[in-house]
Amino acid sequence: MPKPSKPSRKTPSPNEWVLEIQRLKQELGALDKRLDESKLAIGKLTEELQAKNQELEAQRFIERQVTKLTEELRQRDLRIQRELDLAREIQERMLPVFLPDVPGVKVAIRYTPTDKVGGDLYDIMELGSGCLGILVADVSGYGLPAALVMAMSKMAFKTFAANEYSPKAVIAKVNANLCENTLEGQFLTAFFAILDSQTLRMKYVNASHCCPVLARKGGFELLDTDGLFVGMFDSASYEEKEVQLRAGDKLLFYTDGIVDAFSGNGRAFGRERLHDLIQRHAESDVETLAALIVDSLEKHTGGRKAEDDITLVGLEIEPREAEQWRLIIPSDPTELARVESAILPCLESKGYSQRCLFAVRLAVEEAVINAIRHGNQLDKAKKVTIDFSVDAEKATIVIADEGDGFDLAAVPDPTQDENLEVEHGRGIVLMRAYMDKVEYSKKGNVVTLVKFAPWLSSV
């Protein structure tokens, strides 16, 4: 293998140096230029990078914002939900937990609140002396505002009903109170009644609320009066009406949630359908009737969630148990007062009209005086026995003396022209005219007087 030869170098000439330097300069220039170019490129890249960074930053910012807003929204939803829960709780607490147990009055309640709290309100209050306050109302609007007005209304009704025995006076006071304490546009429609469970007389005021229905054997009545919304106009005045209830009567109070409930194809349940249903089943007891109405409503809406609260309060007057007693008095006319005060308040409490009470009072006085004066001849040792009984249909009073009786046929008719001027003997004529039945025993010392309940009597 040959030995590598040492490169031979020739010392460059000055010209060559110059050329070499020029070449190097050129190379350096090119390098410089390339460096500059690189710098530019790097700068551009840096810019791009920065832009990218900013973009990323913005995106992150947006993401952060979205997260924040989402959270805010969630909190707001929670707050609204909490408010609704609160409103619902207020509404639920405003409804009676225990309904008063009033003998002779049966109650059936159906109540379904809507999720958004519709402001329906009902109450049955015991007002003392056997009187019941009945309230069914619907507050305008939904949610917390409705629940608050509802709470105020309930308290106002309860407070004023405790001191006033007229629904008109109660509702006027509630109106004044609410006008002072609610915001504009907050009001309620209300039906308020006071039912005397002894006399079965019910006084009521309907302040623009859905008319309750009174369903009775062979009858159907809507309970309406004049009167604007409650809590809207401080000058509002209310009309009061009164109705005499009787055994078997059913009252149905409700709110517009029932009649306005829509079916799948947008048809409202409607008043006619409700009235028709009640009329067709007027003989059913109130619990059955309430169940029928709710069933029919559910069929109509196809089980869809209700848009508004649904409230149905049913009342039924139950037949009273028969009452009977015996009173034995000496043959003394001053005992009459005792007989009357034993009979008349009892009949009055059962709903006997003033006309019926007049008739019974007159006939009983005639019969008892006849027994004392003519039967027992004012002999105080002899007694007069009075047997009294009353049931859903009639009052029966049997008056017996210890005398020898008399011959009914022998008593001249005092209404004949020739007898008109006689001073005695009109008692039997009056008893016959005013009672539904007057029967003497064969001997003539026992008379039975019957007065049909006013709703069955022709008098």
Add this chain to the structure above:
Amino acid sequence: MQVECRDSGDATVVMARGSIGEMEADLLFKKFAEAFARNRHKIILDLTDVDLITSTGIGVIMTVYKTTRSHGGYIRIVNPQPLIRDVFVTTKLVKIIPICATLEEAQQQA
């Protein structure tokens, strides 16, 4: 029952309040008897505030009717409530005893 009497022109107005039955008949008749004792036999019986009248009360009125008639006088009834008026209709006494709406009407009757 409460009874008030006052003279008004040539008539004596008897105003009764409450019920006119067995327990009240004597008191009522006493008031009429006082008027007869003063030789007043034109009687106007105001029943506005009477809430019950029985056959005994009617008996008193019949006695007054006969007494006043025998002295050339009369008894007229003023303003009975519908239930009380019915008693006069039922007993047919409306045929012989005039029932007037007002005191003036009773006084103006011939």
